[in-house]
Amino acid sequence: MNTTESEAVAILIELLENTKTKQMSKRDLVNRLHKTLQDNPGANTDASTVIEYALDNWIVDKILDYDDSSEDSIGKPVWFIRILNEKEAEILRNLPDKAKCLLKILRKSKTDGTLGVVRTRDVLKALHERGHDLELVPYIPDRVDDFFKTVDGEFTQFHYLIPEDEKSEEYKKGLRELDEKTRRKLDRRER
Numbered sequence: 001m002n003t004t005e006s007e008a009v010a011i012l013i014e015l016l017e018n019t020k021t022k023q024m025s026k027r028d029l030v031n032r033l034h035k036t037l038q039d040n041p042g043a044n045t046d047a048s049t050v051i052e053y054a055l056d057n058w059i060v061d062k063i064l065d066y067d068d069s070s071e072d073s074i075g076k077p078v079w080f081i082r083i084l085n086e087k088e089a090e091i092l093r094n095l096p097d098k099a100k101c102l103l104k105i106l107r108k109s110k111t112d113g114t115l116g117v118v119r120t121r122d123v124l125k126a127l128h129e130r131g132h133d134l135e136l137v138p139y140i141p142d143r144v145d146d147f148f149k150t151v152d153g154e155f156t157q158f159h160y161l162i163p164e165d166e167k168s169e170e171y172k173k174g175l176r177e178l179d180e181k182t183r184r185k186l187d188r189r190e191r
Contacts (some may be wrong), residue, residue, distance in 0.1 A: 005053065008045050008050040009031075009052050009061075011036050011040070012050050012054055013054075013083065015032055022082060023081065025067045025080050026062070026078070026079040026080060029051070030048060030171070032049060034047040037050075055081075055107070058089045058092045059080050061082050062081055063077065063081075063161070063164055064077035064116050064161055065077075065080045066082070068154055079107075079115060084091060094152065097132070101127055102127065103140065105123060106161045117160040118160070119157070120146065124137060143161065144159055144162065146158060147160070
């Protein structure tokens with residue numbers, strides 16, 4: 001990365017640091033970064049290239065969250081770019097290559113209008129194409145999970161990036177309560 005590109009990354013970081021949450025919807029960030037780069041006569045790169053560089057070097061992260069300021073995203077998460085703190089960046093940099101590759105696959109995905117979700121067989125195929133011969137998708141705690149869904153009459157496994165709201169303690173507590181209620185109902189039926 002040349003000097004103008006490193007300056008562009010500094011501009012990206014500054015834009016994110018000037019927000020209360022240290023994150024911004026990708027759409028808004030691309031627009032603001034593009035405008036800022038156009039106003040900077042020495043800038044020799046485009047906003048998407050700068051963001052991709054920062055993602056690939058674990059300076060920022062691409063996450064799914066809800067954008068309360070946009071009517072387009074009501075009820076569904078959208079891509080956000082968030083500054084990584086040093087601890088988070090170190091954890092991601094130290095992931096095995098196959099896990100890093102998985103994150104990159106998921107953050108570029110869009111399945112049937114759902115961001116960050118890919119069929120497991122497609123994940124394994126993409127990992128294989130990138131030199132990772134695996135039978136199972138790598139596990140990344142608090143970042144990636146899986147689910148099953150019936151597609152065309154077939155029970156199909158998917159892997160997905162965990163949206164930020166699902167990482168909250170409130171959400172996890174709700175799941176535990178739901179599990180407990182379900183167990184109690186099953187116990188009553190068995191009696």
